[in-house]
Amino acid sequence: MNQEKIYRSLYLIRRAEEEVVRIYPTDKIKSPVHLSIGQEAVSVGVCEALQAGDTVFGTYRSHALYLAKTGDLKGFFAELYGKATGCCKGKGGSMHLANVSEGMMGTSAVVATTIPQAVGCAYAAKHRGEQTVVVVFMGDGAAEEGTFHESLNFAAIKQLPLIFICENNLLAIHTHQNQRQHVADISGMVRGYGIPSERIDTNDTASIHACVTAAAAAIRAGQGGPVFVECMTCRWKEHVGPGDDFDLGYRSAKDVQEWKDSDDLKVIGGKILTERRTQIEAEVEQEIQAAIRFAEESPFPDVAQLYTDVFKESAATKLEPASITPSTPGRxxxxxxxxxxxxxxxxxxxxxxxxxxxxxxxxxxxxxxxxxxxxxxxxxxxxxxxxxxxxxxxxxxxxxxxxxxxxxxxxxxxxxxxxxxxxxxxxxxxxxxxxxxxxxxxxxxxxxxxxxxxxxxxxxxxxxxxxxxxxxxxxxxxxxxxxxxxxxxxxxxxxxxxxxxxxxxxxxxxxxxxxxxxxxxxxxxxxx
The missing domain is CATH 3.40.50.970 (Thiamin diphosphate (ThDP)-binding fold, Pyr/PP domains)
Structure with missing residues (x-):
C-alpha cells in the first residue's frame, strides 16, 4: 500500500468536505449534503484496491467514494453548485453523483436502491467473461431493506463478481443499530446466504485495503463469488448538513471523540516525512481552491436542459414497418x-x-x-x-x-x-x-x-x-x-x-x- 497516495486521497476528501462545510451557509451549494467526514478510510481503502476497469455504486453519502474513485474535484464541486459543468450537468446534486467513464456508476437518495443495480452490472460482467470487479456501498440501515436480502440471494446463486461494502456507522439518521435490528450482526447474517463475510472494527485504511485486495484477486482468479465486508466507522457530522448534532441527545461528543482520536488521516500522516506531507497538502489545497473557482465561474444549466436527456434518441437504423400482409401467403x-x-x-x-x-x-x-x-x-x-x-x-x-x-x-x-x-x-x-x-x-x-x-x-x-x-x-x-x-x-x-x-x-x-x-x-x- 502506497502510504503517500493513501494520505493524499484521505486528505483531499477531508479538506474538500471541510470546504463544503465552510461554503454551505452561503447558499452557493444548491443541494443538501450528507458528509463523509470521519468515514473516508472506507472509500479510500476500497478504491485503492481496485483496478481502473472496476466499477462502484454508492449511496447518498458518497462524496468520499466519488473522490476516491475519480479524483474529480472540479466535477464534484460544480455538481454541488448546480452548474452545467458538474459531473451530472448540475442535475444530480450531492446525492446523485456519477462519473461513468471513471467507473463511478451512480448513487441514489433511496436507501439500498443501488444494491440490485450493482448485482445486475456484475451479472453483465460475468456474462461477458470480463475479469472486472463490481463494488457496491451501503449503510447499516440498508440491511433492513428487502431488496438487500433479495440481492444477496441472487448474487450467491449466480456467484457474481461483486463486493458488498457496508459502512456501518451504527446510525440510520438518528436511530442506533441496536434499536433497529434484533441481532445487530450484519456480517453474520450475510453468512447465512453462503457469502464469505468479514467485519473490520478499526476504521483502518490498511486493513480495509488488504481485505478488498484479497477479495478482488480471488474474484478475478475465478476462485470466488460475492464477498461482504462490514466496515465499522463513524460519521462526525450530522446526518444531513454541515453542523454537529450532539444537542439532539441521541449520541454524545465523547462517542465521536473516541473515533477522532484514532483518525487514520493523522495516523498515516504521522508516518510520512514532514516535508513531503506538507508538499502533498499544499498541492491538494491548490487543487481544491482551483476546483471551487471553477465551480463558481461555471454557468448554470440552460433552461433547455430541463428537457434534455429524458430519453436517449437512438442512432440505430430503424427497420421500416412491414406490410400488414404476411410475406408468406396465408401465414x-x-x-x-x-x-x-x-x-x-x-x-x-x-x-x-x-x-x-x-x-x-x-x-x-x-x-x-x-x-x-x-x-x-x-x-x-x-x-x-x-x-x-x-x-x-x-x-x-x-x-x-x-x-x-x-x-x-x-x-x-x-x-x-x-x-x-x-x-x-x-x-x-x-x-x-x-x-x-x-x-x-x-x-x-x-x-x-x-x-x-x-x-x-x-x-x-x-x-x-x-x-x-x-x-x-x-x-x-x-x-x-x-x-x-x-x-x-x-x-x-x-x-x-x-x-x-x-x-x-x-x-x-x-x-x-x-x-x-x-x-x-x-x-x-x-x-x-
Whole structure:
C-alpha cells in the first residue's frame, strides 16, 4: 500500500468536505449534503484496491467514494453548485453523483436502491467473461431493506463478481443499530446466504485495503463469488448538513471523540516525512481552491436542459414497418407465438439480448412466449429468477446500464407494484439525473386483464400510471402483428419500455410477416 497516495486521497476528501462545510451557509451549494467526514478510510481503502476497469455504486453519502474513485474535484464541486459543468450537468446534486467513464456508476437518495443495480452490472460482467470487479456501498440501515436480502440471494446463486461494502456507522439518521435490528450482526447474517463475510472494527485504511485486495484477486482468479465486508466507522457530522448534532441527545461528543482520536488521516500522516506531507497538502489545497473557482465561474444549466436527456434518441437504423400482409401467403400465427418469434429473432441477431423472470424457463413458458429459448440460447441468456420483483427489476436496470438489453418478464402487472422504486426512481430517471451518461435499454413485459376466476390482484391495468412517468415508454399491442413489431422496436430502443400484454389476446391469431419489422411507439392504432 502506497502510504503517500493513501494520505493524499484521505486528505483531499477531508479538506474538500471541510470546504463544503465552510461554503454551505452561503447558499452557493444548491443541494443538501450528507458528509463523509470521519468515514473516508472506507472509500479510500476500497478504491485503492481496485483496478481502473472496476466499477462502484454508492449511496447518498458518497462524496468520499466519488473522490476516491475519480479524483474529480472540479466535477464534484460544480455538481454541488448546480452548474452545467458538474459531473451530472448540475442535475444530480450531492446525492446523485456519477462519473461513468471513471467507473463511478451512480448513487441514489433511496436507501439500498443501488444494491440490485450493482448485482445486475456484475451479472453483465460475468456474462461477458470480463475479469472486472463490481463494488457496491451501503449503510447499516440498508440491511433492513428487502431488496438487500433479495440481492444477496441472487448474487450467491449466480456467484457474481461483486463486493458488498457496508459502512456501518451504527446510525440510520438518528436511530442506533441496536434499536433497529434484533441481532445487530450484519456480517453474520450475510453468512447465512453462503457469502464469505468479514467485519473490520478499526476504521483502518490498511486493513480495509488488504481485505478488498484479497477479495478482488480471488474474484478475478475465478476462485470466488460475492464477498461482504462490514466496515465499522463513524460519521462526525450530522446526518444531513454541515453542523454537529450532539444537542439532539441521541449520541454524545465523547462517542465521536473516541473515533477522532484514532483518525487514520493523522495516523498515516504521522508516518510520512514532514516535508513531503506538507508538499502533498499544499498541492491538494491548490487543487481544491482551483476546483471551487471553477465551480463558481461555471454557468448554470440552460433552461433547455430541463428537457434534455429524458430519453436517449437512438442512432440505430430503424427497420421500416412491414406490410400488414404476411410475406408468406396465408401465414397466420397467434399473439403468443408472435411474441416468441420477436424474442427469438432479436436474440439471434443481438447477443446482448437476455430474457429472464419468474417461470421464464418452466414448462408453460409464460403462455408459450419463451418456449425452448433456454435450450436454444443457454441458461445464461434465458433463465428463471427467485421471487424477488424489486431486486430483479433493479438487476435488470444494472444489466442495461452495463450494456446488455434485458427483457424482464413480470407475469402480472399487479406485481410491478413491488418494483415501483426501481422503475420510477431509477429506470425512468437515471439518464436525466446523471446528465446523459447512461442509457437504460430495458424491456419490462407485464400482463394485464382478467381470465377465468382472476381477482383484483391479478387483473389490474396500470399502464396509464406508467404513461405519466417521464423517461418511460409504454406500448400495448392488441394484435399478433403489433405484438411482434412492438417487441422488436422495444428491444432495440435505448430507453426503458413497459410492454403491456392483455392475457386474453395471447390466444388471438392474425397475419404476421416472418421477417423482422418494427412497430414504433408514438401513436395508437385505431382497431375499430
Amino acid at each position: 397466420e400465427i397467434g399473439f403468443a407465438d408472435a411474441v416468441r418469434e420477436a424474442l427469438d429473432q432479436e436474440m439471434s441477431r443481438d447477443k446482448t439480448v437476455i430474457v429472464f423472470g419468474l417461470d421464464v424457463d418452466d414448462p408453460k413458458a409464460i403462455l408459450g412466449t419463451t418456449r425452448d429459448l433456454a435450450q436454444e440460447y443457454g441458461t445464461d441468456r434465458v433463465f428463471g429468477t427467485p421471487l424477488a420483483e424489486d431486486a430483479m427489476t433493479g438487476a435488470a436496470i444494472g444489466m442495461a446500464v452495463a450494456g446488455l438489453r434485458p427483457v424482464h418478464i413480470h407475469i402480472r402487472m399487479d406485481f410491478l407494484m413491488l418494483a415501483m422504486n426501481q422503475l420510477v426512481n431509477i429506470a425512468a430517471k437515471s439518464r436525466y439525473t446523471f446528465g446523459g451518461q447512461v442509457s437504460v435499454p430495458l424491456v419490462v413485459r407485464a400482463m394485464i386483464g382478467r381470465s377465468w376466476g382472476q381477482g383484483a390482484q391479478h387483473s389490474q391495468a396500470l399502464h396509464s400510471f406508467f404513461m405519466h412517468v417521464p423517461g418511460l415508454k409504454v406500448v400495448a399491442p392488441s394484435t399478433p402483428y403489433d405484438a411482434k413489431g412492438c417487441l422488436i422496436a422495444a428491444i432495440r430502443d435505448d430507453n426503458p419500455v413497459i410492454y403491456v400484454e392483455h392475457r386474453l389476446v395471447h390466444y388471438q391469431n392474425g397475419p404476421v410477416p416472418e421477417e423482422a419489422y418494427e412497430v414504433r411507439p408514438g401513436k395508437a392504432r385505431i382497431a375499430a
